Amino acid sequence: MNRRQTYEAAQRRRSLAVAGVSTFAVLAAIILLVPLAPGWPAVKASFFDGGVFVQTFPTLLRAFLIDVMIFAWSVPLILGLGLAIALARGARAPALFPLRIFGAVYVDIFRGVPVVLTIYLIGFGVPGLGLPRPWNSPYIWGTVALVLTYSAYIAEVLRSGIESIHASQRNAAICLGLGERDTMRYVILPQAIRRVVPANMNMLVALQKDVALLSFIGPVEILRQAGIYKSLLANFTPYVVAAVIFLAVTVPATRYADHLLNRDRDARS
């Protein structure tokens, strides 16, 4: 080892030691101090009941499959509609001006309203028109609400991706005689979409969580199932179970998105 390596190794050992001691101190404080709070026994009994955890876990996991299902069929719809809106907002031809306005208004509205409000308004409002079964299903209108909201976000992400592609790429395509449509489809979009994959991954993680909001309009998915158990067992542990199940999915997904983001940044620097 040369001098620099020796120095750096010593620095690393020192940093590791400091990090270890401080982490240990914080954990110890939490473990020792939280139980000292006057309400801790009651909180422990109603949120961290091992028996209830084991009892409700299988059903909640099964209910979570409904969330996964809604998520799975929403994603392609969101991506498709998001792309359409992004392209509509970029339309330059005068005849397409209404489309541009529509895209802008659409994005403003659905990004401006809280998701849960959109779900209430569409989920209760549209079936209230007296639609026959199965067209009054909360699954349909809940999905519609999610798709409308998230496609607005995805459209904005895609648009930023499209605008981040340097004008020289477009010029090169135009100079080869390619038309506007071919330029967008074969030159701009493939690069733009690749560039915004990490940002969209984060969107999809948020979507996975927001699917639980559909519980407010009917579907007995994991959040509602946890609520049922809470009433039945007079215990909040099912909510903790639901949180654990969500984390098991969202933590790996966010880590993966971060990994993609970092790789992207490294590749561009």
Add this chain to the structure above:
Amino acid sequence: MPEAKLSLRGVQKSFGDNQVLRGIDLDVAAGEMICLIGASGSGKSTLLRCINQLEPIDDGTVWLDGLDISEPGLDLGPVRRRIGIVFQSYNLFPHMSALDNVLLAPRRVLGEDNKARAEALFERFGLAQHMRKYPDQLSGGQQQRVAVIRALAMQPEIMLFDEITAALDPELVGEVLNVLRQLRSEGMTMILATHEMGFARELADRVCFMDGGVIVEEGPPEQMFTAPEVARTQAFLRSVLR
């Protein structure tokens, strides 16, 4: 109407208040090779972009084989595929292999999928073993040669080169200039904006010195480089040939 392959008369172009071209007259015969020289900002690049109508001109006329291609509202697709252009910054499509870069425009615009001809072009310019690679796997010189091939694949009648060696490391300039020599010997009509004075002197039929948005002086390279008549040309050549 002029008889030349390409003719410019009184071409003017402004960007905002900045008038970049102040009345350009130029005739280019078929098979001729013209070098535009001049300081940065003298209007060389803008002139090239106004020839293929990437930039619409404000005033004046550009004729290609007698067709006024500067007419506002003209469908420029058919015009652009007759005039190839290569940029200083290559501008290859980074998400496609070199071969796909070359095949895209013939496929989409001409509706022909002539892989053999594209491969022959790679062969001709010594890049056959690189055509499956992506742009970021190629050196600057190789990327620039792919950009030339990509333009040639549309079988243009005129090629424009916008300082295509300016961004290259010195040891890579030669391979790109060799491509130009090859095109020259095949009789391609070419207009180059360039800082490579030695190259201009060696190959050009005519050298045009630009300054302040006009062609100050033009003539055969021997005369331009040994006995320029205009003081501004003399000053410029003194500063670059030192």
